[in-house]
Amino acid sequence: MIPLSLYIHIPWCVRKCPYCDFNSHPLKNSLPEQHYIQALLQDISHDLPLVKNRTISSIFLGGGTPSLFSEESIFQLLAQLRLKIPFNHHLEITLETNPATAEISKFSGFYEAGINRLSLGVQSFNNQSLQQLQRVHHREHAIYAIESIKKVGFTNFNLDLMYGLPNQTLEMALEDLKTALHFHPPHLSWYQLTIEKNTYFDRYPPTLPDDELIWNIQIEGERLLNERKFEHYEISAFTKHRQYCKHNLNYWKFGDYLGIGAGAHSKITLAPNKILRLSKHKHPEFYLQSNNKIAERLEVSNEHLAFEFMLNALRLFQGFDKSLFFQRTGLELEIIENPLQQAIKKNWIIEKERRLIPTKLGLRWLNELLELFLA
Numbered sequence: 001m002i003p004l005s006l007y008i009h010i011p012w013c014v015r016k017c018p019y020c021d022f023n024s025h026p027l028k029n030s031l032p033e034q035h036y037i038q039a040l041l042q043d044i045s046h047d048l049p050l051v052k053n054r055t056i057s058s059i060f061l062g063g064g065t066p067s068l069f070s071e072e073s074i075f076q077l078l079a080q081l082r083l084k085i086p087f088n089h090h091l092e093i094t095l096e097t098n099p100a101t102a103e104i105s106k107f108s109g110f111y112e113a114g115i116n117r118l119s120l121g122v123q124s125f126n127n128q129s130l131q132q133l134q135r136v137h138h139r140e141h142a143i144y145a146i147e148s149i150k151k152v153g154f155t156n157f158n159l160d161l162m163y164g165l166p167n168q169t170l171e172m173a174l175e176d177l178k179t180a181l182h183f184h185p186p187h188l189s190w191y192q193l194t195i196e197k198n199t200y201f202d203r204y205p206p207t208l209p210d211d212e213l214i215w216n217i218q219i220e221g222e223r224l225l226n227e228r229k230f231e232h233y234e235i236s237a238f239t240k241h242r243q244y245c246k247h248n249l250n251y252w253k254f255g256d257y258l259g260i261g262a263g264a265h266s267k268i269t270l271a272p273n274k275i276l277r278l279s280k281h282k283h284p285e286f287y288l289q290s291n292n293k294i295a296e297r298l299e300v301s302n303e304h305l306a307f308e309f310m311l312n313a314l315r316l317f318q319g320f321d322k323s324l325f326f327q328r329t330g331l332e333l334e335i336i337e338n339p340l341q342q343a344i345k346k347n348w349i350i351e352k353e354r355r356l357i358p359t360k361l362g363l364r365w366l367n368e369l370l371e372l373f374l375a
């Protein structure tokens with residue numbers, strides 16, 4: 001049985017960050033918490049016939065800023081969801097949070113509500129960088145937030161950091177990593193800042209480090225994390241003591257997921273090589289008002305299925321067991337024999353003990369590597 005995870009999108013933030021192209025909207029009035037929870041429950045009820053007899057193996061409350069919701073609302077939401085679809089024992093339940101004072105005070109309430117993993121959007125510990133990113137928090141808030149996460153008793157948490165920030169030097173980027181490491185996080189997400197279309201930074205581009213500096217930051221940053229015994233297991237994900245993000249691992253291993261909330265996406269296997277993709281109405285107001293939350297519904301064609309599998313699985317540094325391809329797509333591995341042999345010849349993929357593993361070179365040329373699998 002293919003694992004099934006649940007993604008819950010909360011689309012509001014205190015304000016919109018200039019680099020962000022997620023479906024997040026600055027909060028103008030009060031948060032319609034109760035109304036949104038009812039909409040989420042209506043949303044999942046509608047999808048349930050698609051996932052009959054299946055159980056949820058992980059939950060991720062992402063955004064936006066889900067920690068704007070009260071502890072009581074999160075408790076109520078999880079309790080109501082559990083009545084609709086069975087949760088596996090000991091499932092990972094992550095909530096994304098910003099290091100703002102109002103939210104830090106809710107950490108113990110989130111823990112009581114059943115959240116067992118927090119993902120904290122630190123981005124940087126440098127006040128100058130935080131100001132350039134127009135974040136609402138300062139270094140001191142981020143440090144206080146991490147200390148609070150640990151004090152409350154969360155043993156599993158993630159820190160989001162970005163590098164390649166406006167006017168950032170190599171020393172500044174490494175200092176951010178070292179400060180994070182000081183708190184012994186079990187998981188780090190270290191993203192290169194990208195300028196996304198239709199963002200404020202797209203219209204008013206900041207001065208970013210050049211390619212050579214970015215390259216040095218990557219090399220030195222990875223060296224530092226390696227020295228501190230972090231496993232680099234996906235392009236931007238690092239873990240100590242194998243505390244992987246189970247929810248994201250399920251995406252990368254081409255598992256199934258149900259997405260509820262404004263703009264959320266789902267991938268559901270209905271039968272071998274019959275995969276359905278759904279997306280929900282994107283704008284929060286429209287999502288709240290509409291009876292049918294589904295904006296788009298399409299079946300993935302067989303030609304595209306192999307590419308979609310590779311797009312996810314080749315992000316993993318350990319690659320994947322060859323049997324996973326058939327398990328997840330219902331297709332024989334032979335159908336990608338041609339591009340696979342080309343990739344092996346170019347030393348972009350190696351085959352080792354039944355696993356297909358992207359090489360360092362392959363990861364560096366990932367877009368070109370993936371293009372081979374485009375039908």
Ligand SMILES: C[S@@+](CC[C@H](N)C(=O)[O-])C[C@H]1O[C@@H](n2cnc3c(N)ncnc32)[C@H](O)[C@@H]1O
Pocket residue numbers: 019020021022062063064065096097098099120121122123160161162191192193194195196
């Ligand atoms: C969905 S966001 C939400 C987390 C939370 N709202 C926050 O901003 O702190 C998840 C993470 O994606 C990363 N991210 C967002 N936009 C990015 C961009 N343009 N380039 C690189 N990373 C980005 C940030 O590290 C962010 O914490």
Ligand code: SF4
Pocket residue numbers: 012013014015016017020021022024063064065098121
């Ligand atoms: S707080 Fe997070 S989700 Fe909200 S706008 Fe900023 S980066 Fe995007």
